[in-house]
Amino acid sequence: xxxxxxxxxxPAPIGPYNQAVLKGNTLYASGxxxxxxxxxxxxxxxxxxxxxxxxQNMKAVLEAAGMTFENxxxxxxxxxxxxxxxxINTVYGSYFNEQTAPARETVQVACLPKxxxxxxxxxxxx
Numbered sequence: 001x002x003x004x005x006x007x008x009x010x011p012a013p014i015g016p017y018n019q020a021v022l023k024g025n026t027l028y029a030s031g032x033x034x035x036x037x038x039x040x041x042x043x044x045x046x047x048x049x050x051x052x053x054x055x056q057n058m059k060a061v062l063e064a065a066g067m068t069f070e071n072x073x074x075x076x077x078x079x080x081x082x083x084x085x086x087x088i089n090t091v092y093g094s095y096f097n098e099q100t101a102p103a104r105e106t107v108q109v110a111c112l113p114k115x116x117x118x119x120x121x122x123x124x125x126x
Contacts, residue, residue, distance in 0.1 A: 002021050
């Protein structure tokens with residue numbers, strides 16, 4: 001049986017999906033964009049600020065599932081401009097122990113929801 005994970009501390013879904021689904025000991029989390037869950041507004045001041053909000057949203061989903069960043073085994077980063085990769089990587093990397101960081105791919109895309117610059121999804125295991 002699958003368990004739906006939801007927290008008020010991350011943005012509510014904007015379509016027919018859930019923030020995350022826990023199946024057995026594996027968490028499949030939907031992509032997070034930089035919506036501030038308190039105000040409902042996008043954080044687009046800089047790519048660093050945008051990435052920070054995405055990571056905070058991911059943290060909230062992980063916590064709702066009883067997990068931390070150490071539980072993540074795989075992430076996918078979708079970005080609008082690959083020249084932002086270094087700045088994104090600096091913020092993203094601050095959330096992980098480099099020795100135990102998850103597998104990851106980073107893909108440049110043509111467009112993201114609400115015209116944001118970054119979206120990150122993840123898989124985590126208890």
